[in-house]
Amino acid sequence: MATRPGTTMNTIDRLLSSELAGEIEFLTARTRSLGSARANMLLEPLDLKVRSYSVLSLACSGLAPTQRELAEFLSLDPSQIVPLVDQLEGRGLVERTADPNDRRSKVITGTKSGEQLYTKAREATAEGEAVAMAKLSKAEQETLRDLLSRIAFRD
Amino acid sequence: MATRPGTTMNTIDRLLSSELAGEIEFLTARTRSLGSARANMLLEPLDLKVRSYSVLSLACSGLAPTQRELAEFLSLDPSQIVPLVDQLEGRGLVERTADPNDRRSKVITGTKSGEQLYTKAREATAEGEAVAMAKLSKAEQETLRDLLSRIAFRD
DNA sequence: CTTAATCGTTGACTTTATCAAGAGTTTAAG
DNA sequence: CTTAAACTCTTGATAAAGTCAACGATTAAG
Numbered sequence: 001m002a003t004r005p006g007t008t009m010n011t012i013d014r015l016l017s018s019e020l021a022g023e024i025e026f027l028t029a030r031t032r033s034l035g036s037a038r039a040n041m042l043l044e045p046l047d048l049k050v051r052s053y054s055v056l057s058l059a060c061s062g063l064a065p066t067q068r069e070l071a072e073f074l075s076l077d078p079s080q081i082v083p084l085v086d087q088l089e090g091r092g093l094v095e096r097t098a099d100p101n102d103r104r105s106k107v108i109t110g111t112k113s114g115e116q117l118y119t120k121a122r123e124a125t126a127e128g129e130a131v132a133m134a135k136l137s138k139a140e141q142e143t144l145r146d147l148l149s150r151i152a153f154r155d
Numbered sequence: 156m157a158t159r160p161g162t163t164m165n166t167i168d169r170l171l172s173s174e175l176a177g178e179i180e181f182l183t184a185r186t187r188s189l190g191s192a193r194a195n196m197l198l199e200p201l202d203l204k205v206r207s208y209s210v211l212s213l214a215c216s217g218l219a220p221t222q223r224e225l226a227e228f229l230s231l232d233p234s235q236i237v238p239l240v241d242q243l244e245g246r247g248l249v250e251r252t253a254d255p256n257d258r259r260s261k262v263i264t265g266t267k268s269g270e271q272l273y274t275k276a277r278e279a280t281a282e283g284e285a286v287a288m289a290k291l292s293k294a295e296q297e298t299l300r301d302l303l304s305r306i307a308f309r310d
Numbered sequence: 311c312t313t314a315a316t317c318g319t320t321g322a323c324t325t326t327a328t329c330a331a332g333a334g335t336t337t338a339a340g
Numbered sequence: 341c342t343t344a345a346a347c348t349c350t351t352g353a354t355a356a357a358g359t360c361a362a363c364g365a366t367t368a369a370g
Contacts, residue, residue, distance in 0.1 A: 011224040012308060018216040019277070020209060024284050024296075025194055027303040028187040029205070033230040034307070035180045050184070051326095054175060061173040068348060069166040075188040077328065082350060104335045104348040122174070129179050135309050136302060141179075144302045147295055148182040152189070153167060154290050206357095223317060232359065237319060259317040259366045 035132050042124040046117060047091075053121050055084050059094040060110035060118045066099060067106055093117055190287050197279040201272060202246075208276050210239050214249040215265035215273045221254060222261055248272055 020026050036050045043053055054074055058065050067085065071078040085108055088094040093114035099105040110118060133141045175181050191205045198208055209229055213220050222240060226233040240263055243249040248269035254260040265273060288296045 011220075011227050015213060015216070015218055015220060015224060015228045016308065018213055018218055020212040020216070021304070022300065023280060024287065024300060024303065025187070025190045025205065025280060026209065027300065027307050028183050028190060030230055030307040031303055032180070032183040032187045035183060039180055050180065054181065057175040058170060058173055061170070061175070063170055063173055065166075065170060066348080069170060072166050073170045075185055076326095078349070079329085079351080080327075099348095102336070102348085106349070125178060125180060132179065132306055132309075135305055140302055143298060144306075145177065145179060145182065147291060147299045147302070148179065148186055149176070150290055151287055151299075152182050152185040153171065154287075221317080231357095233318070234320080234360085235358075254317095257317085257367070261318070 031132075035128065038131065039125055039128045042128050043121060046121050046124065048117075048121055052084055052088060053125065055081070055108070056088060056093060056110065056114060056118050056121065059088070059108045060115050064107045064109055067108060070108065088114070186287075190283065193286065194280055194283045197283050198276060201276050201279065203272075203276055207239055207243060208280065210236070210263070211243060211248060211265065211269060211273050211276065214243070214263045215270050219262045219264055222263060225263065243269070 015021060039050050039053075043049060048056065051074075055070060058070060058073065065073070067081045068078060070076070070085075071081050074081075085094060085096065089096060092111055094108050094110050096106045096108060099107050133144070136144065170176065194205050194208075198204060203211065206229075210225060213225060213228065220228070222236045223233060225231075225240075226236050229236075240249060240251065244251060247266055249263050249265050251261045251263060254262050288299070291299065
């Protein structure tokens with residue numbers, strides 16, 4: 001399928017007719033690439049990245065996750081959680097507490113200043129999300145959230 | 156918000172009530188992480204990964220993309236395209252051709268054997284997509300594709 | 311003709327991903 | 341109770357991916 005001569009088309013519009021452009025795998029990859037780039041920009045003034053923000057968010061959720069749980073939920077290797085928590089703990093934003101029920105595990109919880117920073121960070125990611133979904137109606141946004149949630153957590 | 160004692164909950168169900176679990180940014184990141192892991196598994200017998208598959212797909216699309224266009228469409232740095240094309244070209248799957256209109260650019264096109272491999276690879280990724288979207292109705296699948304496409308290519 | 315901009319490529323460097331092994335803790339079996 | 345197996349965090353090695361500046365060749369602008 002060739003481009004009609006005479007029409008000026010940018011790269012994206014041209015390749016949009018490819019089979020790849022219709023694949024969910026590709027669409028999610030591109031969406032998350034653009035989204036995390038923007039989120040990282042918005043989080044930079046707070047010295048956070050998407051990764052550290054995600055850990056901080058769960059730490060401040062009141063759900064008292066262990067590092068193992070963070071790794072599973074965030075699709076990361078347990079060994080990747082260690083330096084993330086190290087850094088946040090070093091800044092006084094989260095705390096490691098030995099789980100009294102199972103002293104192998106360490107529960108990660110947000111400190112006061114951790115929660116204060118999280119509040120600001122949450123505003124940043126909310127803004128990023130608003131920008132990303134600007135072209136969707138509120139109803140469509142909720143539909144997208146529901147559909148993605150169901151395929152991200154099937155099982 | 157604490158878990159009711161007496162109920163046994165796995166990690167994912169517990170953390171599903173977190174604020175993070177409702178963020179599009181997080182949902183797309185998790186979806187693509189699970190999806191690309193599965194796609195890589197299914198593509199492994201063909202000695203392809205999601206990355207090389209994507210390049211092969213666009214090379215076989217008939218749209219004759221340049222390396223620059225591949226980079227932009229795939230959200231990659233131009234320097235990352237080089238070894239990807241090198242590898243595919245070394246296997247005789249794609250060809251680099253100097254663009255006659257602009258000899259700075261190199262157009263990437265699939266060879267006969269490249270197209271044959273792409274046919275098989277496309278079946279693999281289609282199966283992966285079917286697994287990922289198993290819990291969604293056909294109508295919901297098309298809705299998801301449309302919504303994602305609109306936020307992946309806004310502008 | 312000169313200058314600036316673009317494309318592919320290379321190389322250096324940082325970040326992220328993957329994997330095996332170890333110390334401490336808990337669970338299960340005998 | 342004791343021993344073996346399984347689990348959690350941590351470390352370290354290694355591979356893969358991302359970022360960025362610079363260069364030769366080519367094209368576009370003035």
